[in-house]
Amino acid sequence: MTAPTPRRVSPPRPRPPSFSGRLHDARTATAVGRWLGAAFAVCFVTGLISHYLQHPPSWAADSLPSRPVWGYALTQGLHVGTGLAAIVLLLVKLWTVYPRLFVWPPLRSVRHALERLSVALLVASAVFEVFSGLLNIAEWYPWPFSFVPVHFAVAWVAAGSILLHIAVKAPEIRAHWSRRSAGTLELPAQDGPDRRSLMLGLGAAVGAVTLTTVGQSFTPLAGLDLLAPRHPGYGPQSLPVNRTAAAAGVSPRMLRDWRLEVRGPLPYSLTHAQLLALPQTVAELPIACVEGWSVDAVWGGVRVRDLLDRAGAPPGAAVRVTSLEVGGAYRVMEMGRDYARDPLTLLALTLHGQPLSPDHGFPARIIAPNRPGVLQTKWVTLLEVL
Known part of the structure; x- marks a missing residue:
């Protein structure tokens, strides 16, 4: 008697991925969204403020506000702090x-394609x-393009795509906006505790990122400044x-015979000793960087408007400032009349x-x-009178 031929068992067919995990639902997406x-709204508005303060259009250059003195420190600190928090939020979303x-x-359908x-x-x-x-706040630029104009342009793309997304998804967002919305009745009741745990964990992660970075601009929390690229007290x-100075190409030889040249209707030049002999003004002002850090410091020097008046500048004149540094995008800078005439400049x-x-x-400086x-x-x- 011959043994029966063993049945060949076919290997299981591969199946498409099945996303049966919980919390991949509209209610969770809306809550995180x-x-x-x-966060993106704050980043967009503060980013516009930062961009137009750095690159003002010609029609606004003479009317940019110089008050409050801490305005840029606040808005740029919010921009960077909210942007860092948005990384956590975006990954969870x-x-x-x-x-x-x-x-x-x-x-x-057409709606689905949109x-x-x-x-x-x-x-x-x-x-x-x-x-x-x-990467910008870490001052690492592994790309071939200029960061500022590209980041600014893509911000408009992001803002527009958010508005388009909200418009297309408005019915679903409305249905899942609150716990009592009609859409939540279709979701499994047991997901509620897990969703709350996810949101609590997300809030804790955002809080941890904020607490360990915001000290670079909010100095009372400087002691917790563990992850930020700058510490306000170091340097x-x-x-x-x-x-x-070395990175800017400013050498001791260039400073040895330094003189300040002021060009205007009545041009003149001054040595460092002659500048120190002029009436001095002391002001406590923040130095606030685009990377998000800011520090209040006590500065002493000569008011720019006094130097311009000595050069015969008219009251509405702006000023062009040139640095000794050998290169860089901001080697030459212009200030509108409100900044140039401000008693704290x-x-x-x-x-x-x-x-x-x-x-x-x-x-x-x-x-x-x-x-x-x-x-x-x-x-x-x-200094050149414009």
Whole structure:
């Protein structure tokens, strides 16, 4: 008697991915999206303020506000702090919605095509904005393009894609906006505790990121400043430095015979000793950098408007400032009339009562209220009345 032929067992067929995990639902996505939308709104508004203070259009250059003196420190601190928090929020948001990337067919209707387009634009622009911003505050630029104009342009793409996404998803957002909304009745009741735990964990993660970075601009929390790229108390004369004299190409030989040249209807030049002999003004003003850190410091020097008056500048004149540094996007800077005439805008010669260190702009630098740090020009050698 022959043995029966063994049955060949066919291998199991591969199945498409099944996303049966909980919390990949519209209610969770809406709950996280509220926080993420608020973070992006703050980033967008404060980013516009930062951009137009650094690159004012010609029609606004003479009317930018110099008050409050801490205005830029506040808005840029919010911009960077909220942007860092948005990284955590964006990652969780993507986790909640990623199963929808695998829906089939990919395009079911015109409305569905618009929704997919808005999602593609939103994800790409949002990921680019938060991570390029993160690399910018670390001053690492692994790309061939200029950061500022590209980051600014993509911010408009992100804002537009968010508005398009909200418009397309409005019915679903409305249905799942609150616990009592009709849409939540369709969701499993047992998901409620897990969703609350997720949101509590997300809030704790955002809080941890904020507490360990915001100290670079909110100095009472400087002791918790563990993850931020700058600490407000570290650097020459207890003040951070982004660009040293050596990095700017400013050598001791260039400073040896330094003179300040002021060009206008009545041009003149002054040595460092002659500047120190002029009436001095002391002001406590923040130095606030685009990377998000800011520190209040006591500056001493000559008011810029006094130097312009001595050159015969008319009351409405602006000023062009040129640095000794050999290159850089901000080697030449212009100030509108409101900044130039402000009594707190100084050609600073001292910091905390001591002569400026070379890395802080010795022999003279600009310090002005409500002004981005990149425009507080160091190693000033020329003032021109415009």
